[in-house]
Amino acid sequence: MDKILIIEDERKIARFLELELTYEGYKVEIAYDGREGLNKADDESISMILLDVMLPELNGMEVLRRIRKKSEVPIIMLTAKDDVFDKVAGLDLGANDYMTKPFAIEELLARIRASIKRTPVKSEPSNVLRMGKLVMNSSMHTILYDDNKIELTKKEFDLLKYLIQNKNIVLTRERILSKIWDYDYFGGANTVDVHIRYLRKKIDEKFSIKLIQTIRGIGYVIRDE
Ligand code: CA
Numbered sequence: 001m002d003k004i005l006i007i008e009d010e011r012k013i014a015r016f017l018e019l020e021l022t023y024e025g026y027k028v029e030i031a032y033d034g035r036e037g038l039n040k041a042d043d044e045s046i047s048m049i050l051l052d053v054m055l056p057e058l059n060g061m062e063v064l065r066r067i068r069k070k071s072e073v074p075i076i077m078l079t080a081k082d083d084v085f086d087k088v089a090g091l092d093l094g095a096n097d098y099m100t101k102p103f104a105i106e107e108l109l110a111r112i113r114a115s116i117k118r119t120p121v122k123s124e125p126s127n128v129l130r131m132g133k134l135v136m137n138s139s140m141h142t143i144l145y146d147d148n149k150i151e152l153t154k155k156e157f158d159l160l161k162y163l164i165q166n167k168n169i170v171l172t173r174e175r176i177l178s179k180i181w182d183y184d185y186f187g188g189a190n191t192v193d194v195h196i197r198y199l200r201k202k203i204d205e206k207f208s209i210k211l212i213q214t215i216r217g218i219g220y221v222i223r224d225e
Helices: 009-021 034-040 062-066 087-092 103-117 155-166 172-181 190-207
Strands: 005-008 026-030 046-052 075-080 097-101 129-133 132-139 143-147 147-151 210-213 219-222
Touching: 005 009, 005 034, 009 026, 026 034, 034 062, 034 172, 046 062, 046 103, 046 143, 062 075, 062 087, 062 129, 062 132, 075 103, 075 147, 087 097, 087 172, 097 147, 129 155, 143 190, 147 155, 155 172, 155 190, 155 219, 172 210, 172 219, 190 210
Parallel strands: 005 026, 005 046, 046 075, 075 097
Antiparallel strands: 129 132, 132 143, 143 147, 210 219
């Protein structure tokens, strides 16, 4: 049974999440401030963390930064609409995703399932990545969709591979840029958008699917569900 840590100072929200998650079959742990949350995050049996941004004692960004120093546990940030919260900074600090309150519980549950599931299962050689009907073989440098070969340039291939390897994690354009292009590359984040467009033309449009999602003003994500 997966255990989820909720770090949230608004007791009504924490209680609501606890009820919903327990109903879904998760074990739940709650912390009502940032420091308590950080302590409870040390528990290695925790499968994922829901982390509010505005917290007493230690704010959510600081909690995130400290957890990431020692753990890769999936983290979804919870933000209020009028929080002064830099989503890009949160994602760059290593949050997997974020949701703005009030949110639909079904959507949060889907994101939770996706973020827990992404713990890699080694059933295939690691040079083969699958995403639905898409099969990517990085040693052969080939991509098939439903057995149709897709021709990609080296950069397009690298970009798609990075997105799939990090599926269900919202990647900022800056993070993609620094990973796929050199740090001293001067093209700017616009380069990422251009290559995403190429990929969509060759995959999404060709096969009438929605593989790559845009997170407006932030970046991109490929999701399981
Ligand atoms: Ca709060």
